[in-house]
Amino acid sequence: xxxxxxxxxxxxxxxxxxxxxxxxxxxxxxxxxxxxxxxxxxxxxxxxxxxxxxxxxxxxxxxxxxxxxxxxxxxxxxxxxxxxxxxxxxxxxxxxxxxxxxxxxxxxxxxxxxxxxxxxxxxxxxxxxxxxxxxxxxxxxxxxxxxxxxxxxxxxxxxxxxxxxxxxxxxxxxxxxxxxxxxxxxxxxxxxxxxxxxxxxxxxxxxxxxxxxxxxxxxxxxxxxxxxxxxxxxxxxxxxxxxxxxxxxxxxxxxxxxxxxxxxxxxxxxxxxxxxxxxxxxxxxxxxxxxx
Amino acid sequence: xxxxxxxxxxxxxxxxxxxxxxxxxxxxxxxxxxxxxxxxxxxxxxxxxxxxxxxxxxxxxxxxxxxxxxxxxxxxxxxxxxxxxxxxxxxxxxxxxxxxxxxxxxxxxxxxxxxxxxxxxxxxxxxxxxxxxxxxxxxxxxxxxxxxxxxxxxxxxxxxxxxxxxxxxxxxxxxxxxxxxxxxxxxxxxxxxxxxxxxxxxxxxxxxxxxxxxxxxxxxxxxxxxxxxxxxxxxxxxxxxxxxxxxxxxxxxxxxxxxxxxxxxxxxxxxxxxxxxxxxxxxxxxxxxxxxxxxxxxxxxxxxxxxxxxxxxxxxxxxxxxxx
Numbered sequence: 069x070x071x072x073x074x075x076x077x078x079x080x081x082x083x084x085x086x087x088x089x090x091x092x093x094x095x096x097x098x099x100x101x102x103x104x105x106x107x108x109x110x111x112x113x114x115x116x117x118x119x120x121x122x123x124x125x126x127x128x129x130x131x132x133x134x135x136x137x138x139x140x141x142x143x144x145x146x147x148x149x150x151x152x153x154x155x156x157x158x159x160x161x162x163x164x165x166x167x168x169x170x171x172x173x174x175x176x177x178x179x180x181x182x183x184x185x186x187x188x189x190x191x192x193x194x195x196x197x198x199x200x201x202x203x204x205x206x207x208x209x210x211x212x213x214x215x216x217x218x219x220x221x222x223x224x225x226x227x228x229x230x231x232x233x234x235x236x237x238x239x240x241x242x243x244x245x246x247x248x249x250x251x252x253x254x255x256x257x258x259x260x261x262x263x264x265x266x267x268x269x270x271x272x273x274x275x276x277x278x279x280x281x282x283x284x285x286x287x288x289x290x291x292x293x294x295x296x297x298x299x300x301x302x303x304x305x306x307x308x309x310x311x312x313x314x315x316x317x318x319x320x321x322x323x324x325x326x327x328x329x330x331x332x333x334x335x336x337x338x339x340x341x342x343x344x345x346x347x348x349x350x351x352x353x354x355x356x357x358x359x360x
Numbered sequence: 361x362x363x364x365x366x367x368x369x370x371x372x373x374x375x376x377x378x379x380x381x382x383x384x385x386x387x388x389x390x391x392x393x394x395x396x397x398x399x400x401x402x403x404x405x406x407x408x409x410x411x412x413x414x415x416x417x418x419x420x421x422x423x424x425x426x427x428x429x430x431x432x433x434x435x436x437x438x439x440x441x442x443x444x445x446x447x448x449x450x451x452x453x454x455x456x457x458x459x460x461x462x463x464x465x466x467x468x469x470x471x472x473x474x475x476x477x478x479x480x481x482x483x484x485x486x487x488x489x490x491x492x493x494x495x496x497x498x499x500x501x502x503x504x505x506x507x508x509x510x511x512x513x514x515x516x517x518x519x520x521x522x523x524x525x526x527x528x529x530x531x532x533x534x535x536x537x538x539x540x541x542x543x544x545x546x547x548x549x550x551x552x553x554x555x556x557x558x559x560x561x562x563x564x565x566x567x568x569x570x571x572x573x574x575x576x577x578x579x580x581x582x583x584x585x586x587x588x589x590x591x592x593x594x595x596x597x598x599x600x601x602x603x604x605x606x607x608x609x610x611x612x613x614x615x616x617x618x619x620x621x622x623x624x625x626x627x628x629x630x631x632x633x634x635x636x637x638x639x640x641x642x643x644x645x646x647x648x649x650x651x652x653x654x655x656x657x658x659x660x661x662x663x664x665x666x667x668x669x670x671x672x673x674x675x676x677x678x679x680x681x682x683x684x
Contacts, residue, residue: 086581086583086584087581089581089583089584090581090582090583090584092583093468093582093583093586094473094582096461096465097465097466097468097469097472097473098469098473099465100461100462100463100464100465100466100469101465101466101469101470101474101482101486103462104462104466104485104486104489104553104554104557105482105485105486107489107550108485108488108489108492110500110504111492111496111497111500111504114499114500114503114504115496162396163396163399164396166392166393166395166396166397167393167396167397167399167400169393170390170393170394170396170397171397173393174390174393174394175397181397183401184397184398184400184401186675186679187400187401187404188400189675190404190668190671190672190675191400191403191404193604193607193608193671193674194404194407194611194667194668194671195610195611195612195613195638195663195664195667196611196613197611197613197638197641197642197660197663198407198411198611198660198663198664199407201407201410201411201414201641201645201657201660202403202406202407202410202411204410204645205410205411205413205414206406206410225403228399228400228403229400232397232400256383256385256386257386257389257390258385258386258388258389258390261389262389282491285493286492286493286494286495286496287493288493288494288495288613288614289494289613289614289638289642292642292645292646293645293646296646314493314495314614317495317499318495318498318614321499321502322618332499333499336495336496336499339493339496340492340493340496343491343492343493344488344491344492346491347487347488347491348484348488351484351487
């Protein structure tokens, strides 16, 4: 009884301390999540308010105007971005899928494959500006001018590690029995891979490609040193500078001309909406595979 | 002799198959896939080679002094990396300081506190933050965040601390424009939060539910479960995730270029404009030639070394757990 009376107030204090710590954690964690959602909401709101103002038919039919002049659109930048991204994905997809296949199918036990896997993971988060410097030295300098090809290659180098990683992860999820069944029918490894494992993992591999697409569509830094920009109407000349949305947004947003700034906002809304849509699609593609 | 004839009968098509085109095809397929994998190695070597090649004249000209000099004078061709290196490290560390508690908070909220129906949409919201291109963060930082930050934080804080020792320097904005190292740190924090949060969430999800349930069973509060059960279990991989975020923050270019102010000045105040390695390269590269170009490439080398050390540590930490 003595012990109980002396311990009782202490127990109350301890309980209160625990309750305070617990409530602080709950409130803090909820607050952190709310902050994240508010920031995303604020970014989207900013893009919609500022960007919708510039959404006119001219945006999609006219090239970027000269400094200080009125009117114009961003049609050349849209087209240029589509072409550069297409080159990037067209180069990166075969390389990335094949490299991922090597890591998952042939290189499970090899030391070299371990090293490549590790370096690929590092390349995945390497600063994209360094990739721009690399392609500048590799292509822009020897060729003597900024070019669309160089921009496409820079984007491909950013996309490859994403595709390698997802392809390998997805192929590893394919059960070994499927491969054994293929081999038991007398199919050589290449046939087993192309018509059994690739097919089983196709949804995941496609997701990887879409994610890579979303990643490179908004990349700006490497394009600054490779494709740069071009104010004239797109001429299908990939040997010269090519207008593209990210660099256009960068240059126009920081310019002193209100017309240019308006076009930059419209471009920013367009590119963000596209990328968010791609990311959502990528998640929807992967979903049926997971639940299966 | 039925067994023998059978084996002869079987061996014939097998030999035919071995000689047939599929064997050659097989080897080709394997070689192509191996070549593609080697390409990853070559690209990394190429990146390193090209910036060393480009930066070499600057390293030869300025020697070790390149690292310790704060000069960046295009007229006299004197270049040093100090301001940009300090700016890079300072903004990235500020980003961690702000971003890590927020990311861990989000991870705990998603795995422990969030009601089931809200889990998916909330996780989606956070993941979409990772998909927003960095140039958009730059615009948001410069046009939305910086004016608010200048008005509601920089000016009141500067007025408050003016004249005080130490804090009076660190937190004093000479020109409260809203751009500077601290703003860059905040924008970087927002950009790395989704990465750290999603890895931390996956790690927390992997911890067996039994551990959590037994902790709750003996009367632990959520705080105690997180502090004494979950965090120790996931600590190594969470540190790996944080290092991964640090690697991203160090090399981030466009967002920082918008909000850091791009000044080459050593300042003790975190509210003052400065530069990072990446922002300086993005700003000056297109107009640079001669020694300035070499100096920018040399800055690229330093960035390569710093980020790759951080990323290697990050990958080693996250990998050890994946294997276990």
